[in-house]
Structure formats: structure tokens, C-alpha cells
Amino acid sequence: PGTIVRANPKDGFVIRAGQGCVRVxxxxxxNHRRLPVKEFLHGAHINPGEKLTSEAQQPN
Structure with a gap:
């Protein structure tokens, strides 16, 4: 799990997880092909502060 710190097509995502951050x-x-963040963000709406979890961790 992690928290979105920044998400923009130019710089990618920055996710805070544990003691540091990761840029994606x-x-x-x-079941989808790999996409550059620039393409992904054209259709996805991701905002700073949102939490990332795996499917197994999402509430029903």
C-alpha cells in the first residue's frame, strides 16, 4: 500500500510507501498492456492523497 503524493503525465506518479517515496x-x-504514465493518466483520474491497495486489501 501507498499514498499518491503527486501524479502528472510529465513526471509520473510519486507514491509514499514506508520510509520513502517511489516514482512510477x-x-x-x-490483463492489460504496460503503459507509460502519460498515456495512463489520459483516462485515469488519480489525485494526491489517494491510497493504493491491492485487490485483496480493498473493502467489499
């Missing part, structure tokens, strides 16, 4: 430049959703 490519995204691959399950």
Missing part, C-alpha cells in the same frame, strides 16, 4: 513511470493493470 509505467503502469500495467491486470
Amino acid at each position: 513511470l509505467e503502469v500495467q493493470l491486470q
Whole structure:
């Protein structure tokens, strides 16, 4: 799990997890092809402060 710190097509995602941050430049959703963040963000709405979790961790 992590928290979105920044998300923009130019710089990618910055996710805070644990003691530091990770910058994500490519995204691959399950059963989809890998995409550069620039393409992914054209259709996805991701905002700072949102939490990332795996499917197993999401509430029903």
C-alpha cells in the first residue's frame, strides 16, 4: 500500500510507501498492456492523497 503524493503525465506518479517515496513511470493493470504514465493518466483520474491497495486489501 501507498499514498499518491503527486501524479502528472510529465513526471509520473510519486507514491509514499514506508520510509520513502517511489516514482512510477509505467503502469500495467491486470490483463492489460504496460503503459507509460502519460498515456495512463489520459483516462485515469488519480489525485494526491489517494491510497493504493491491492485487490485483496480493498473493502467489499
